Amino acid sequence: MSAEATNPATPGPVTGAAARWRARIDLRRLGRAALLGPAARDRLPAAIGHVAEAHRAHHPDADLEPLRRAWVLAESSHRGQMRKSGEPYITHPLAVTLILAELGAETTTLTASLLHDTVEDTEVTLDQVGEEFGAEVRFLVDGVTKLEKVDYGAAAEPETFRKMLVATGNDVRVMSIKLADRLHNMRTLGVMRPEKQARIAKVTRDVLIPLAERLGVQALKTELEDLVFAILHPEEYEHTRELIVDNASREDDPLAEIAEEVRGVLREAGIQAEVVIRPRHFVSVHRTARKRGRRLRGADFGRLLVLVGEDADCYGVLGELHTCMTPVVSEFKDFIAVPKFNLYQSLHTAVARGDGQVVEVLIRTHQMHKVAEAGVVALGNPYVGSPEEPGAVDEERVDPTRPGWLSRLLDWQAAAPDADTFWSTLREDLAQDREITVFRPDGGTLGLPEGATCVDAAYAQYGEDAHACLGARVNGRLATLSTVLKDGDTVQLLMGQDPAAEPSKEWLEHAHTPAARIAIQRWIATHPTQESAERGTGGESGSFVPGAAAPEGVGGGVAKAGATEPVGVVDRGASQASAVVAGSAPGGSALPAADDKAAPARAALAEPASASAPDQQTPARPGTANALVDQPGATVRLAGCCTPVPPDEIIGFAVRGGVVTVHRVECAAVARMQGMGRKEVGVSWGDSAECRVTLFAESFGRPHLLADLTEAMAGEGAEIVSATVEPPSQQRVRHTYTVQLPDAALLPSLMRAMRNVAGVYDVSRAQTPGA
Template sequence: MSAEATNPASPGPVTNTAPRRKARPRIDLRRLGRAALLGPTARDRLPDAIGHVAEAHRAHHPDADLEPLRRAWVLAESSHRGQMRKSGEPYITHPLAVTLILAELGAETTTLTASLLHDTVEDTEVTLDQVGEEFGAEVRYLVDGVTKLEKVDYGAAAEPETFRKMLVATGSDVRVMSIKLADRLHNMRTLGVMRPEKQARIAKVTRDVLIPLAERLGVQALKTELEDLVFAILHPEEYDHTRELIVDNASRADDPLAEVTDEVRTVLRDADIQAEVLIRPRHFVSVHRVARKRGRLRGADFGRLLVLVNEDADCYGVLGELHTCLKPVVSEFKDFIAVPKFNLYQSLHTAVAHTDGQVVEVLIRTHQMHQVAEAGVIALGNPYAPPSEEQQATSDGERADPTRPGWLSRLLDWQEGAPDPDTFWSTLREDLAQDREITVFRPDGGTLGLPEGATCVDAAYAQYGEDAHACIGARVNGRLATLSTVLRDGDTVQPLMGQDPASEPSREWLEHAHTPAARIAIQRWLAAHPGSGDGEDAEANAAAQDTQTVRSAPPAAEDAPTSNPATPVVDQPGATVRLAGCCTPVPPDEVTGFSVRGGVVTVHRVECSAVAHMKSVGRAEVGVRWGDTTECRVTLVAESFGRPHLLADLTEAMALEGAEIVSATVEPPSQQRVRHTYTLQLPDAAHLPALMRAMRNVPGVYDVSRAQHHTTAF
């Protein structure tokens, strides 16, 4: 990749600051393209026009067979002969430039072969079948994947449907998107020949779709240059200002980055650590972001130090030496080696303070990590090759295959449900605009990758697909949580699934759904079931109807005389005994009593809050013990997530345990939660634990407890 590309839409060059594997002379693509038209090339050697491609390719793959490249060049050059770009160059310069970009990033031979041919089927008489016959199924698939759909067939839907087709193809072979990204980079470099309105339209699609895809695939070398090119077109005044800042800083005599670089080299040399220490200038957009964040920029803000070592352990050795010999800024430390980013990025990030107080950021990584950081999935080679032992040992979670990351799997899942091109296009842009991904854990040890801000609703649909319609709640880090709970990186989430086949999503879930997969699935269900999914209103109506059927007697008033055959025996002859409604004591609860008006003794569980209140005001306790009879009356509170038929299931469970429902009340649902209060007559107090277990086992019920009413006076 050339170190500098001039954007005709901007007054100056956009510099790609990513360090390259080997310095090479700048390539005159116009001259090479015209030289390719001079005549046939001997079959026993590579054409001069792609000599630079061969040189870059051999730097990464010394043993590569270049014969497929020679044959691809012959076909591409002959089929594009006579075609010209709007810039006036022979068209063949475009596939040649795209292939050179990929070669310098380390792409393998099959990718380069397909890159040379990527426009032949779209713009010439060459057919896919011919490509397949000459170069094999893999090259045919890659060329097909990047071939645009015709506007004459798809009209306004051609662009979104082309991207949908490309993403689906990428799901099977990530090299499709690698070629597309390099194709867009070269087109952006030469976009100045287009009308301003077309430049802006292409730049916006690049910003909204291609740059996020480059980020997710880890191809930072392409992403940063695309960002700068888009910046120059869409924000020319800010681009000019940023360029002036960079030029002014370069003219300064003092450079804190150079001084710290010398210090770091000395420290590592004295520690006998072999390392390459480089100054890595920030690209234009990065400088602009730092300026907006910090205001006035200082010399150290225009770049970072990059330390490259041979082994993983050396990274931590470098870190230790820097933190020992220089003044570290501890808050800036991040370990992306132990916990890589979702796009394969690995590096240690730290910062040290310069003598004048400026903070110098430092990146520490191995040479291999650096190659992956720059080229991402392109550096992984052929995805059809047998997996390495390390890949085979990777746990399930976000997929062991790094060429099919979790975010891509999710994107492919939800795009199937996007009903039309407009929905797909808008949802794709929205999905890709979510910059950061978090990892949450499942109880079985697997993981889910979700965008930052995702909720339990999103986790349910990510794990269960459309079966998540039956979700009734979740546990986060072992605690019950509502579906609207926002998840944090590292949380453990367990969606709770109902057993009722009639379970349905609530329209309210759309307010909490952050991922396209969840939103599209919910919207599709609601569209297919008009009038359903009304959430709390529907639950409240159902609860009210069910309450009417189970209310067999009016609720007992607190401290009302009880007909409970298990009347406690009190140490006060002739007293009337009442069981306190605030704590509903039953055998074998430890109990105590207090005399109230009318010669009545009220019996409480000893842990009841009313007992402490009575003692605090000087009320004398009355001794109480349980008699021989075992029947009892008890009030239980059930907490549940709202769902249809829940009360019917609960009452059935209670009846099977021999409990008679004296009264039941159901509070209006709140945040998908429902609170039920039941007063029950049991034939034997010993059955109470089994009854409570049976109630907790009803799907949707997450807690059952004894009633505790607040009592202030007697």
């Protein structure tokens, strides 16, 4: 745009598509055409003839009338304005429009491109643009119009980008115009002061180039990289230029030799294909030189591109190359079956020559190549106007080209509290240039940047409700919230039900995405007394406070003052539920449960009984479920290791003293009893349904968990005979309960009720000896 326009001199040579554009656009000729004024209304102005030619190459049936009218308005409104190079200002929107026409942009985008500076730099208003060209062109022009510094001060630039990104979320063509605008300004940056050149180049490097990469517009991205490279690293740029010039002067060209060999292989196989050499751009050569760590060989200065008609032909070409030439297996990548997040599709492979030189080969269809070069620009207009007003901008429409990264960016930018936070976070977010896909148990997917953790997945799926996240399962296994996710992982997030749940500060160490960091930071900022509340829990160094975050980031909810719930051994013989917390009080003294919510649990535990401790193996009392045995006079005892209840399939063994122990058939003790030669005794269930059973519960620690769990059990009619809560391990707590039920049929509903308690992720029957 105008503030960035200077002269047509570039910092160095331009290659590839940029060279073709430069050859076709003569700024002086455009300047003379602009000074001659608009053409007659019945014919296309000569000044935009080259734009029309490029446009018709991609869209033969395009209506050029909107372009003619846009040129007339743009030329007349910019007349008299000059660039710092001395050229008429109209040469800038013309050059930007030509760039987009070469990429294959449709007519609406080109119309908006010709007008993109009129509202910012002339007396033309958005309403005038809308009346003359429609709501869609108006939206695009508004999207790329800068905010005034007089209104926003130092925040004008970040707020302009915020506005532009929001507009891009509704229409990706906004960013297409901005990228082409920045490319032309970078080409003509030569007369700017060095410090201003550097500032513009850094913003281009940190924001515009990553956006071009994410939108798949490689033709713009590669030239922008070279122009930034020349400004910010002139010495390395000059060295790279010398390498390219020296290689071009070589008589032998290994790339040309291998290209001809590949053509021969494909001809013999009957595959119609176009094989071309694609020279690497400056930054690519520089990166290759640093990667190789040695002097570059001829094959390092370019790659072979094989273009075919159909997807299946791509794999046919791959098979022939790998059969007839020596493939470098480690270099193979299939971006056709699994496209990149920026729409890119291609097969990548490499073949080796006898002299050791390795040539990279790209295989794609012509359509894939078009998308690889132009990205979203090549997709044309993805929208359909409303039936009432064809072509109108529908504020509720969903852009089918809008990728997951853009949706995430739009989500977190709305929560950024100020321009500085937005600007710094945007640069960090765009620096994450790879994306992974993780799966949810319900069949949905989450797109996350590489390096994302379970914390990021929680906030991506649940927003600020993720404050209540207790933990996660990754590929079916319990995992800490700090676990780094890999592409293809399945993630099940375990959520609590407390609407006042609080995130842990330690989660910030594991939050990789802006959405997660901003949500956590915003909560912390709005709860300034949290730190003092943590000090009020009474937990000493090394003690465990249920709900407090472990170093690994497991579990949600920071314990509040007075809400600490100890865990340890709960004894029916005690006057109230109590527990010992290792290291939580001097001498390991018992601490009483501190919440009145435990009252139902204490009522359930009120009957006297023998104590049970984790390091003792006390057999459970015989249950009263009626087990009948085929041994007259025998005493029947239900085994405490598996606590069978009706209608479990059971087996009996005769032991000393005329006793028959009854086990579930799947109990681990059965094989041991059989191995010892114990006599098997026939057993069956009688009429009585009362039973005793031992259950294991596994949970994450949190305040009030023990009270909630025992209350739920009491609500199902279970009498708790004994309960053991083991010391926590990485915020996970294991509970063992022996309960008496008035009816064995209540067991399934009891286990369901226990699983429904927030923080409990598994409940199972005892199945091992010494439960």
